[in-house]
Amino acid sequence: MADPNKVDPIHQFAITDIFSIGGEGAGFNIAFTNSSLFMVITVLAISSFLILSTSGRGLVPGRLQLLSEMLYEFVANMVRSSAGTEGMKFFPFVFSLFMFVLVANLLGMVPYFFTVTSHIIVTFALAMLVITVVLVYGFMKNGLGFLKLFVPAGVPGYVLPIVIPIEIVSFLSRPISLSVRLFANMLAGHITLKVFAGFIVTLSSFGFVGWLGAILPFSMTVALTALEFLVSALQAYVFAVLTSMYLNDAIHPSH
Amino acid sequence: MSNSTKSTSDKKASTSIGSRSEDTRALAEKINLAKKDAGIGNEKKSESHLTGHARAVRLGTEFIAAILVGFGIGYFADLIFGSSPWIMLVMVLVGFAAGVLNVVRSANEMNAAVVITPDMDLGPEDDDVGNG
Numbered sequence: 137m138a139d140p141n142k143v144d145p146i147h148q149f150a151i152t153d154i155f156s157i158g159g160e161g162a163g164f165n166i167a168f169t170n171s172s173l174f175m176v177i178t179v180l181a182i183s184s185f186l187i188l189s190t191s192g193r194g195l196v197p198g199r200l201q202l203l204s205e206m207l208y209e210f211v212a213n214m215v216r217s218s219a220g221t222e223g224m225k226f227f228p229f230v231f232s233l234f235m236f237v238l239v240a241n242l243l244g245m246v247p248y249f250f251t252v253t254s255h256i257i258v259t260f261a262l263a264m265l266v267i268t269v270v271l272v273y274g275f276m277k278n279g280l281g282f283l284k285l286f287v288p289a290g291v292p293g294y295v296l297p298i299v300i301p302i303e304i305v306s307f308l309s310r311p312i313s314l315s316v317r318l319f320a321n322m323l324a325g326h327i328t329l330k331v332f333a334g335f336i337v338t339l340s341s342f343g344f345v346g347w348l349g350a351i352l353p354f355s356m357t358v359a360l361t362a363l364e365f366l367v368s369a370l371q372a373y374v375f376a377v378l379t380s381m382y383l384n385d386a387i388h389p390s391h
Numbered sequence: 392m393s394n395s396t397k398s399t400s401d402k403k404a405s406t407s408i409g410s411r412s413e414d415t416r417a418l419a420e421k422i423n424l425a426k427k428d429a430g431i432g433n434e435k436k437s438e439s440h441l442t443g444h445a446r447a448v449r450l451g452t453e454f455i456a457a458i459l460v461g462f463g464i465g466y467f468a469d470l471i472f473g474s475s476p477w478i479m480l481v482m483v484l485v486g487f488a489a490g491v492l493n494v495v496r497s498a499n500e501m502n503a504a505v506v507i508t509p510d511m512d513l514g515p516e517d518d519d520v521g522n523g
Binding site: 301302303305306308309310312313316317320321367370371374381 | 449453459461482485486492
């Protein structure tokens with residue numbers, strides 16, 4: 137137990153199959169992993185919370201109903217301020233994304249739970265979903281006028297061959313930065329937490345002096361836990377804000 | 392007026408009242424702080440209490456992501472056209488420019504979201520004569 141090699145900060149991100157459909161003989165293999173399990177738990181937690189808390193439909197809301205109304209107001213204000221009233225048609229989309237990321241991040245803070253958003257493929261899939269919606273809606277609504285997004289207003293014609301590739305690369309970098317930011321924050325936070333918590337175990341193998349020394353990493357772990365809760369909420373917020381900003385581009389393509 | 396480098400309109404009004412100016416100024420300060428805490432008068436306030444760390448990570452990823460995308464486009468274009476490494480070199484530069492553009496844009500957004508409060512010193516103002 138006191139073996140320092142036992143502290144493996146990466147182990148918490150391992151994907152394991154819980155059960156799988158198909159297999160070698162069937163020619164396909166669909167595995168239900170621990171990541172899938174926690175996605176299902178996240179969605180179930182959000183749905184049941186929202187359905188149960190609003191089922192009373194009190195004119196004067198109770199505590200839980202107030203909480204879900206506050207979540208609604210928070211996201212609605214965010215969408216309205218960055219994408220305008222027209223953007224409110226995307227409210228269900230942004231709200232679902234926000235709640236999914238928020239609850240997945242917060243569930244990851246529970247000991248022994250798996251953090252869905254600490255895998256880049258998950259966050260990248262979410263970011264691609266956002267960009268696909270932006271592209272599809274942008275072309276549907278504005279037709280080819282959506283391409284004006286890549287041509288800043290008031291730029292003389294002879295610099296356009298330089299500016300347009302830059303604008304296109306800048307647009308293409310959005311899903312990357314969106315997904316890397318969320319993934320890197322969650323991954324780095326959980327690793328740091330685990331490393332500092334591991335110091336406690338390692339130090340405690342040195343007897344009484346070690347126990348005294350372990351107070352330092354212990355206080356650090358407590359502080360980091362608080363920081364991680366902040367980061368969880370903040371990254372969900374940043375993800376949702378940037379989503380509504382990108383949707384704003386699809387609705388009003390000219391800068 | 393010249394004794395204040397961070398004057399706001401209500402403070403200007405209060406200094407001209409004279410003897411009660413100290414009380415009024417303290418009250419205005421209190422009201423402004425309370426407004427700031429309650430987030431009154433600014434819909435976009437939420438962006439402004441991003442921590443410094445979150446801002447830094449945001450700017451960093453915006454920059455790196457654009458370079459990576461430029462590199463990726465150039466790399467695969469080179470594979471297709473067999474012109475290694477020329478398109479990649481050009482596209483990395485384009486990606487660098489796009490990264491700078493991303494950083495400038497998000498910094499502008501962050502600046503626009505900042506709430507200006509009386510306790511902020513934004514440098515000398517037009518009406519500061521001989522003091523700044």
